[in-house]
Amino acid sequence: MSAYTWWLAIGFLVLGPLVGALLAGIDRILTARMQSRKGPPLLQPVYDVLKLLEKDTLVVTHLQSLYLWGFLFFMLISGFILFLGSDLLLSLFALTVSGIFLCLAAYSTNSPYSNIGSARELMLTMAYEPMLIMVALGFFLVSGSFRVSDIVQGSPWQVLQLGGILIGFLFVLTIKLRKSPFDLSASHHGHQELVKGITTDLSGTDLALVEIGHWYENVILLGWLYLFFAPWGLAVALPISIVLFFAEVLVDNTHARLTWSSALRVSWWVTVLFGVTNLLVLPLIGHSS
Amino acid sequence: MFPIIFLMGFPLVAGLAIAAAPDAETRGRWVRLSVALIALVSVLLALSSMGEAPRFFALGEGTQHGFDLAITAASLALALVLLYFCRRIRPREWYIPVLILLQTGLMLAVEFAAEHPEVEHALYVDSFSALMALIIGGVGGLICIHAIRYMQDYQAHAEGISDRRPAFFFMLFLFLGAMFGIVFANHLLWLFFFWEVTTLCSFWLISYSGTEEAVRNGFRALGLNLVGGVAFAGALVWLTMGPGLHTWELDRLVDAGSTLALIPAVLIAVAGLAKSAQLPFSSWLLGAMVAPTPISALLHSSTMVKAGVFLLVKLAPVFHGTFAGFSLSLIGGVTFLVTSLIAVNQRNAKLVLAYSTIANLGLIVMCAGIGTTATLWAAILLILFHAVAKALLFLGVGTTEHLIGSRDIEDMEGLVYRHPTMAAMLLVGVLGMFLAPFGMLLSKYTCFQAFLTVDVMPGAGVLLAAILAFGSAPTLFFWSKWMGKLVAVPRSAPSPEPKIPRDEWIALVSLTVVTYVACALFPLADLAFVQPYTQALVDSGLIPASADRIPWETIVLMSVMLAGLFTLPLAFWLRRPQYAEVSGYLSGANVSGGASFRGAMGLERQVESRSYYLQSFIHEVPLMRYALIGSALLVILMLGAGL
Amino acid sequence: MSFLKKSPWVLHYAATSCNGCDIELLACLTPLYDVERLGIVNTGNPKHADIFLVTGSVNEESRKVVENLYAQMPDPKVVVAIGACALSGGIFRDAYNVYGGIDQVLPVDVYVPGCAARPEAIIDGVVQALGILEERAKERKRQRRMVRA
Numbered sequence A: 001m002s003a004y005t006w007w008l009a010i011g012f013l014v015l016g017p018l019v020g021a022l023l024a025g026i027d028r029i030l031t032a033r034m035q036s037r038k039g040p041p042l043l044q045p046v047y048d049v050l051k052l053l054e055k056d057t058l059v060v061t062h063l064q065s066l067y068l069w070g071f072l073f074f075m076l077i078s079g080f081i082l083f084l085g086s087d088l089l090l091s092l093f094a095l096t097v098s099g100i101f102l103c104l105a106a107y108s109t110n111s112p113y114s115n116i117g118s119a120r121e122l123m124l125t126m127a128y129e130p131m132l133i134m135v136a137l138g139f140f141l142v143s144g145s146f147r148v149s150d151i152v153q154g155s156p157w158q159v160l161q162l163g164g165i166l167i168g169f170l171f172v173l174t175i176k177l178r179k180s181p182f183d184l185s186a187s188h189h190g191h192q193e194l195v196k197g198i199t200t201d202l203s204g205t206d207l208a209l210v211e212i213g214h215w216y217e218n219v220i221l222l223g224w225l226y227l228f229f230a231p232w233g234l235a236v237a238l239p240i241s242i243v244l245f246f247a248e249v250l251v252d253n254t255h256a257r258l259t260w261s262s263a264l265r266v267s268w269w270v271t272v273l274f275g276v277t278n279l280l281v282l283p284l285i286g287h288s289s
Numbered sequence B: 001m002f003p004i005i006f007l008m009g010f011p012l013v014a015g016l017a018i019a020a021a022p023d024a025e026t027r028g029r030w031v032r033l034s035v036a037l038i039a040l041v042s043v044l045l046a047l048s049s050m051g052e053a054p055r056f057f058a059l060g061e062g063t064q065h066g067f068d069l070a071i072t073a074a075s076l077a078l079a080l081v082l083l084y085f086c087r088r089i090r091p092r093e094w095y096i097p098v099l100i101l102l103q104t105g106l107m108l109a110v111e112f113a114a115e116h117p118e119v120e121h122a123l124y125v126d127s128f129s130a131l132m133a134l135i136i137g138g139v140g141g142l143i144c145i146h147a148i149r150y151m152q153d154y155q156a157h158a159e160g161i162s163d164r165r166p167a168f169f170f171m172l173f174l175f176l177g178a179m180f181g182i183v184f185a186n187h188l189l190w191l192f193f194f195w196e197v198t199t200l201c202s203f204w205l206i207s208y209s210g211t212e213e214a215v216r217n218g219f220r221a222l223g224l225n226l227v228g229g230v231a232f233a234g235a236l237v238w239l240t241m242g243p244g245l246h247t248w249e250l251d252r253l254v255d256a257g258s259t260l261a262l263i264p265a266v267l268i269a270v271a272g273l274a275k276s277a278q279l280p281f282s283s284w285l286l287g288a289m290v291a292p293t294p295i296s297a298l299l300h301s302s303t304m305v306k307a308g309v310f311l312l313v314k315l316a317p318v319f320h321g322t323f324a325g326f327s328l329s330l331i332g333g334v335t336f337l338v339t340s341l342i343a344v345n346q347r348n349a350k351l352v353l354a355y356s357t358i359a360n361l362g363l364i365v366m367c368a369g370i371g372t373t374a375t376l377w378a379a380i381l382l383i384l385f386h387a388v389a390k391a392l393l394f395l396g397v398g399t400t401e402h403l404i405g406s407r408d409i410e411d412m413e414g415l416v417y418r419h420p421t422m423a424a425m426l427l428v429g430v431l432g433m434f435l436a437p438f439g440m441l442l443s444k445y446t447c448f449q450a451f452l453t454v455d456v457m458p459g460a461g462v463l464l465a466a467i468l469a470f471g472s473a474p475t476l477f478f479w480s481k482w483m484g485k486l487v488a489v490p491r492s493a494p495s496p497e498p499k500i501p502r503d504e505w506i507a508l509v510s511l512t513v514v515t516y517v518a519c520a521l522f523p524l525a526d527l528a529f530v531q532p533y534t535q536a537l538v539d540s541g542l543i544p545a546s547a548d549r550i551p552w553e554t555i556v557l558m559s560v561m562l563a564g565l566f567t568l569p570l571a572f573w574l575r576r577p578q579y580a581e582v583s584g585y586l587s588g589a590n591v592s593g594g595a596s597f598r599g600a601m602g603l604e605r606q607v608e609s610r611s612y613y614l615q616s617f618i619h620e621v622p623l624m625r626y627a628l629i630g631s632a633l634l635v636i637l638m639l640g641a642g643l
Numbered sequence C: 001m002s003f004l005k006k007s008p009w010v011l012h013y014a015a016t017s018c019n020g021c022d023i024e025l026l027a028c029l030t031p032l033y034d035v036e037r038l039g040i041v042n043t044g045n046p047k048h049a050d051i052f053l054v055t056g057s058v059n060e061e062s063r064k065v066v067e068n069l070y071a072q073m074p075d076p077k078v079v080v081a082i083g084a085c086a087l088s089g090g091i092f093r094d095a096y097n098v099y100g101g102i103d104q105v106l107p108v109d110v111y112v113p114g115c116a117a118r119p120e121a122i123i124d125g126v127v128q129a130l131g132i133l134e135e136r137a138k139e140r141k142r143q144r145r146m147v148r149a
């Protein structure tokens, strides 16, 4: 932990939403272009959230806001840990807890759409969680530490050593970003059978909190992706990770939604085939630590 | 030494006195008094052994001999009692008396062997056993208090079940006494005796109601635990007459290390697996659900299953770095993975708890089999957190069942609004089980690190870590969806429901507080009880010293998270946002708020939604069958690797 | 300036329409008109919506739904009636079972005529609604301030 990482972590707390909003804005423009539309302005996500903050908030139960605070709080903690260069597993844990709080918020409203949304969200958590752990374990095996600051200074070959894990991670990234074919819990296009799934009964400020939370989450995920390439230095690693990040938009626009059972099955198979296998053969590819 | 003798002996005396109490009122008072005494002494003992090195106690020549004789006599009496109970067995349970006879025969062979090892220190206390005593005295005691009122209601509801409450409380206290015996006995024969007493107590308590189902499940528990008992007796025979190690003392056995002690250790491990309900022995714990809730709570949290893992953790230095130890870990791993998956299928709250107990014990067994400083540390903390949180959950579910008349998770919908206190306690329990930053998380976290550095064979560590990763995911799912049901706002206004009875309230609130305190003061427990224990093992060269301590910043970050969990509700309560309420979204077809909607043909229909139980995805029966076969093979592998 | 203008989220409900207007409405989302470039999103959920777009002549069944949806929209909000049916009942005006016009059940702010209403007209209607929305937002803010004071 140096002064630099402290600045990074604080920078995440302050600028995280802005970066996240830009990512979301680019995402929306890209999607529009792929559908040969012009798309919204870059800052559209920011306008959306500022508007939501202006609006009244209707709640089904007052407690739902409490759970949303929990969601945002743990999201902040997760990113803070990551950018502080501290423990990757701990960051992952906080991320999971934050996801559970979001589900609780939706569950607490007890409307059928929210219920289905949150149940599916939990199922997706169950689907991607093992793979995310594999990522942390993979980093541990190549760099000998769970600490982000050590991973960043790992060997330049770690991407190759962790090739399988990277594939697995990109796979679950689709789930984490709630992209098709895994947009089971809250579809981006609301006028569907699921309505808005997990966020159906959130409105105004509550919904704005969720959006801000997702912005932070996107930054965190981009951070995770960046870790794979980090030893190559910022100038190379950041563009690569951003390109890979937006490759998810392509996947989003070219796939139909899967059922929950196939989503679960497929992601666990990917975890085993790419994640676990990669870890098992890692000693053969050579340790660097 | 006095507190140890007190803890081992007093429950028996208290149990007899309580059984002889003239009426229910007096009985209740005496139970409370005895529990208070036991808890007080265990706290004092724990305080006095904080951070201490292990202390061994030698009894005088005469005293020890007297005790020896008494225990031999009591063992024989125990065997006779068990045989007497066997009058109710079915033909296909023929193996039970056979096992009893076999075990007694082995015992007698050991007792009257031509020459047997001398026991220098019959009793001991180290920081681990002091912590165990704290758990047994505290959690076990609170369960006894909860039982006072619970059993009153139970008897009132249950028709045709004869009221055997005096004997019931006697058995409870006997159970606690035996547990204290297990954690303090260094003399293996005594340890074995106490071990068998817990088997007897669990059998009697499970079949308490006397219904056919209860009796069958009782015998199942007895049979499976006897298998473990025979293995234990086999270990004693080896230690008495075998070619290698020659001792009746636990500390010598552990000190002997894997080269000398592996054979008896794997045999005892089988006993430990049976007692802690690991696959392939786990069916007895599920059958134990028929017993009244306090019994389930007792079996699941502070006693019985904890005896099994206690012994496994004790023996961990022997397993360290051996293939047998790795097989043991795998058994734990398979158990953890399979039971976590199956728990997703369950709607019955008690069954969810039962499967999660087995899963958590599996995790502890995984740690014990690896036996490094870090995993032992994780295992002991898991024992602590699991005991507290699980007792709270079991008692909570029991009380909830009395309040709402069901133990189905679906029926607990909206408990936060219907019974805020009760729900808050259940939530604390659930959070303590899997979310509390200091509980499961920390242990799992340490496990990952420790597993990856295992070098028994290539890929072993990755295998264990992968099992842990895949097993944790369903855990997350089933706890969260349960919480989801609890926090859901009821669709229609709740009707007023009965209050929580006082004794149950005391037990529940204390356990809630204890869970909180255990989480908040976790570093203290670590410093006072866990580190001295592992340090002593490291100092005597039994396990390698390791540098992978949790770094301070991790602890700080976790404290921040915990503080957040505390302060967010507080902040919310102080500055409640003023929002307007509106009913849930039902495509605009709402009729009465969010409770009903206008369906086809204009009919009003009630809104219903159920959780996912993934029954089409996780098939309990075949999964269990494969797991049984697999784990049985692993047990054989472990025995093979040891022998 | 209020951000409502930059991010109007709409809810579309067909209150017994012939679906002609609805198809035109959905056409606004297609690449040709692409209302998302104005920040307009079809939410399909009253709790997220700012502008309620209703088509059709409203009968007893759809009246309840329209009212429910309107009640579940958080303030500030506006209602835009689209198509001849929604304005006055259109060709169904004389049918025994219709109310004839959304304004019979909800306070309508903008009327978009046409049978079916053209996408350009619909977009224009939404843009006009934005002005009203902004007025309401200001009003709402003033109310809130007064409540606090």
Ligand code: SF4
Pocket: C017, C018, C019, C020, C021, C022, C055, C056, C082, C083, C084, C085, C086, C090, C091, C114, C115, C116, C117
């Ligand atoms: S206005 Fe015309 S097109 Fe629109 S719903 Fe009515 S009849 Fe159909």
